[in-house]
Amino acid sequence: MxxxxxxxxxxxxxxxxxxxxxxxxxxxxxxxxxxxxxxxxxxxxxxxxxxxxxxxxxxxxxxxxxxxxxxxxxxxxxxxxxxxxxxxxxxxxxxxxxxxxGLGRSLKAVVVGVGRLGGALVAYRDFRELGLEIAGLFDNDPRKIGGSIAGLTILSTDGMKSFIRQRKIRIAILACPVFVAQILAHELVEAGIRAIWNFSPTTLQVPSGVFVRNEHISVGIGEIAYHLLPF
Amino acid sequence: MxxxxxxxxxxxxxxxxxxxxxxxxxxxxxxxxxxxxxxxxxxxxxxxxxxxxxxxxxxxxxxxxxxxxxxxxxxxxxxxxxxxxxxxxxxxxxxxxxxxxGLGRSLKAVVVGVGRLGGALVAYRDFRELGLEIAGLFDNDPRKIGGSIAGLTILSTDGMKSFIRQRKIRIAILACPVFVAQILAHELVEAGIRAIWNFSPTTLQVPSGVFVRNEHISVGIGEIAYHLLPF
The missing domain is CATH 1.10.10.10 (Winged helix-like DNA-binding domain superfamily/Winged helix DNA-binding domain)
Incomplete structure (x- = not known):
């Protein structure tokens, strides 16, 4: 059917x-x-x-x-x-x-970059209701590594690839600073990630088999500014 | 022209x-x-x-x-x-x-609800570059009121209406829990807000003169799940 x-x-x-x-x-x-x-x-x-x-x-x-x-x-x-x-x-x-x-399936994801925005996404309640399960948190800031959000420990990006491979995770939520986004995207794809939900305000280059959804939050400002213009 | x-x-x-x-x-x-x-x-x-x-x-x-x-x-x-x-x-x-x-103009906004997501939005660097200036932060949680993010003090929602009226602010970024979103939206519109950027995962009822942009972050899950379906 x-x-x-x-x-x-x-x-x-x-x-x-x-x-x-x-x-x-x-x-x-x-x-x-x-x-x-x-x-x-x-x-x-x-x-x-x-x-x-x-x-x-x-x-x-x-x-x-x-x-x-x-x-x-x-x-x-x-x-x-x-x-x-x-x-x-x-x-x-x-x-x-x-x-x-395909919302019925379990959708496991890692969050890469656990700053203010990444942290907010980890704690976002609606994700779990829709079947998105955050399986791992990664950051390269030594002050953040070892800390925890919503019961998950923040791990170093050094172990990211093997973590993803072992658990066969296919989704990555990228909320890192712009200057490391492309490098991390490359590593994620190498580890087997097939969909990147990109919250970093930059455009990523990925192989044709990988889907990227760019969630450039600032995009909303354009629509709001436009609708406030006097006519 | x-x-x-x-x-x-x-x-x-x-x-x-x-x-x-x-x-x-x-x-x-x-x-x-x-x-x-x-x-x-x-x-x-x-x-x-x-x-x-x-x-x-x-x-x-x-x-x-x-x-x-x-x-x-x-x-x-x-x-x-x-x-x-x-x-x-x-x-x-x-x-x-x-x-x-209309991005050249100064776009002043208030952020209502300074939880994890609201806090991340206040600190989001790209907003200022695009001309969006956060002029005030509001929350109704006594533990948050008086605290500060990015140099701005979190104020009580009690004084929100007069703050907006005095400064003639037209934009509100709503990042509060669902159960208070509609009540706050109503207050914001009464105070003169003409555009609500809604990050609460709910649909708001507003008068026809008010523009709402719903930024339901979870919406992205659908597209990602769909693109990961085996064909």
Whole structure:
């Protein structure tokens, strides 16, 4: 069933607009924008009162500041269909998004760079709820090594590669200073990391088989500044 | 000139695709996605060696993992034209993005909720470089009030409204726990805040004149999980 749903999307995504995010596979599937919207729906709906079962698309549209046609399109992509005068079944939306994005599996990650931001990410509660498990913390600052955050000991980056290899970890959260980001990214890839969630404000060069999500927090300033401009 | 450039974009944006982000104005201008890409170009190019003046669109495309046609389209939207066999002038791109998004002005903000994440945001260096100035820190935890981060004293949320009104601050960075986010958002809007940068993992209800940018960090997990799925 999963396979059918996926192959349907390939056509869908192609016909709508050219994809922005390129996956490590040669053909592109869902765009970055669609993935983000699906995840927004998921996070929001999973926090609803469990007694609420039916949700209308205009209700969702208002919540996410998108068109309700867009909501229906997104849900159609993952195979969720509404019922006239009732709307969409919340549990079905959640299940399909979970299945579609692969959220059900255990996602083990290391955090590299445990400064203020790295520390905040380790302690971020929602990660665990979504299946992301922080398995190791690494830093190269001797004053930090040996300390602990959220029950995990901060280890030296010297042992990082063997730690990742032994535990077959595939995800790294990079929150280090810019000047070491590329060197660390290179080491992470060598150790077997296949996805880097990059919080360092720099662009990383990685081999084509590795996915990088750049979380440049400052990007938000542009949108805020723009919306405050007098017209 | 600014006005001409803007009115040109309105048409451009309409013809390309329906906008996702709705501004506080009745008509929509640039989409959330275009704004984010422009900001990514800006942050990246401003960190280049100042001696590099000409940049090609394929070079930019590789940096940002987008199509080079997309890069040229984005730059055309802000009125930057390339020169054959030379590319685009870096200083012109930076100037136009700055002008277009309104980054030149002073953007004063308050940070509400100074936990791990709020603290990390206050200390985030890139904010100041982009013109965002943190003018005040607020928390309702008596153990935090009176403490300081990056030279700023943490104040009680009791005095938040008058602080914002007196200094005519228009931006609030919300990094508080979910259960107080809506109450605080309401107070912020009453005090005159016109843009909320929301880091609390919840959706806020605000009047139509207020812009909210939801920075749900967990959203990234979806994209990472998806790209790690075996195909």
């Amino acid at each position: 999963k396979k059918t749903a996926r192959s349907r999307i390939i056509g869908k995504s192609r016909s709508v607009r050219p994809p922005i995010v390129r996956s490590r596979r040669t053909r592109c599937l869902l765009t970055h924008t669609v993935l983000e919207r699906l995840m927004h729906y998921y996070i929001c709906l999973s926090k609803y009162d469990p007694n609420i079962e039916w949700i209308s698309s205009p209700h969702l549209a208002v919540q996410f500041r998108v068109d309700d046609t867009q909501v229906r399109k997104d849900l159609a992509v993952i195979g969720v269909k509404g019922r006239p005068n009732a709307g969409f079944r919340r549990s079905q939306i959640l299940e399909r998004i979970r299945e579609f994005l | 600014k006005k001409t450039a803007r009115s040109r974009i309105i048409g451009k944006s309409r013809s390309v695709r329906p906008p996702i982000v709705r501004s506080r104005r009745t008509r929509c201008l640039l989409t959330h996605t275009v704004l984010e890409r422009l900001m990514h170009y800006y942050i990246c190019l401003s960190k280049y060696d100042p001696n590099i003046e000409w940049i090609s669109s394929p070079h930019l495309a590789v940096q940002f993992r987008v199509d080079d046609t997309q890069v040229r389209k984005d730059l055309a939207v802000i009125g930057v034209k390339g020169r054959p066999n030379a590319g685009f002038r870096r200083s012109q791109i930076l100037e136009r993005i700055r002008e277009f998004l």
